[in-house]
Amino acid sequence: MKNSDIAHKIFNKYSDDFIQTMEIFRFRYLDEKGNIIDFENMYICPLSLRAYHKKDIEKLTIEHVPQNSLKGKPLVLTDKEYNNIDGYTKDKKILNFFKYQNFRQGVEPIEAKFSVPDILEGKVSGKLVGRIDEEGAKIKIGLSERTVKLLEDRGVFRSWDGLKMNLTINYTHQIDKSALLKSAYLIAFSKIGYRLLFNKNGLKSATYGAIIRELQKINLDEDFPFIFTDEFKVNIPDDIGVIETEDIKLLMVKVRYRLKGYEYVYHAILPHPEDENLDNLVKFRDIYVKRVIRVTVKSIDRNYLLR
Structure with missing residues (x-):
């Protein structure tokens, strides 16, 4: 299917869903003159909340969730401004993180810069091959034929014994929380639609x-209560469910990242769609990090909020 066909399919799906959501909750938006805004053939970007008419669909771009480089699926449309900013920030950081994870697992090499201070001015490019485990790093250096010839000409290999070499790798040692939250949020939105964001009072602002608002920043605020784990072992049908403790209900989303045939799975916790604030998320975060708790996970579908 062509990208234009995919974009129109996504546009139509969520345009219809927004109209249905407005009808269900009986809310209306007014323009500056007090007239009711007609949202027929309109799409609301889930990241900027800007409205786009179908004739302006070229201002939107297909958002793969997770990003395309990590084998995400084309789930929603977002306006190009946000997509471009995230591509240079969040997407790059999280891709570098998983490249490093693959390198540590011995799945694929990682790009590196090498310098030999006593013999060679500047740096040359190459790759590290190997893995890093509890016993330390076991790596090999991969260089192009052109680089090997350069090093031979400079006498690097003649002085190999006791040679001092510096290397630099570009990696991210922690997963980018903002990128993970973005994927979890957009997956939840793709499953539930605008009922995730709106109720009878309009936008669920709190x-x-x-x-x-957090996703519109480059990084999450340190105190924002975002909980996630790569150790939770539970199967959630359709990658979304409700997690329950004795007195808390929250949304759980499974996010799958794939790179070079290797899969990394994270479970992210989001506010329950019926919560009025983030108090339950804060409460769950505080008990989750302090002690083992018993939880139940229940599957849901897009009609969950029609009860």
Whole structure:
């Protein structure tokens, strides 16, 4: 299917869903003159909340979730401004993180810069091959034929014994929380639609509105209560469910990252769609890090909020 066909399919799906959501909750938006805004053939970007008419669909871009370089699926449309900014920030950071994870696992090499201070001015490019485990690093250096010839001409290999070499790798040692939250949020939105973001009072400003505001930044605030783990072992049908403790209900989203045939799975916790604030998320974060708790996970579908 062509990208234009995919974009129109996504546009139509969520344009219809927004109209249905407005009808369900019986809310209306007014323009500056007090007239009711007609949202027929309109799409609301889930990241910027800007409205786009179908004739302006070229201002939107297909958002792969997770990003395309990590084998995400084309789930929603976002305006190009946000997509371009994230491509240079969040997407790059999280891709570098998983490249490093693959390198540590011995799945693929990682790009590196080498310098030999006593013999060679400047740096040359190459790759590290190997793995890093509890016993330390076991690596090999991969260089192009052109680089090997250069090093031979400079006498590097004649002085190999006791040679001092510096190397630099570009990696991210921690997963980018903002990128992970973005994927979890957009997956949840793709499953539930605008009922995730709106109720009879309009935008859920204190919960999903707060998440949107955080995602509009480059990095999450340190005190934002985002909980996630790569150790949770549970199967959630359709990658979304409700997690329950004795007195808390929250949304759980499974996010799958794939790079070079290797898969990394994270479970992210989001506000329950019926929460009025982030208090339950904060409460769950505080008990989750302090002690083992018993939880139940229940599957849901897009009609969950029609109860």
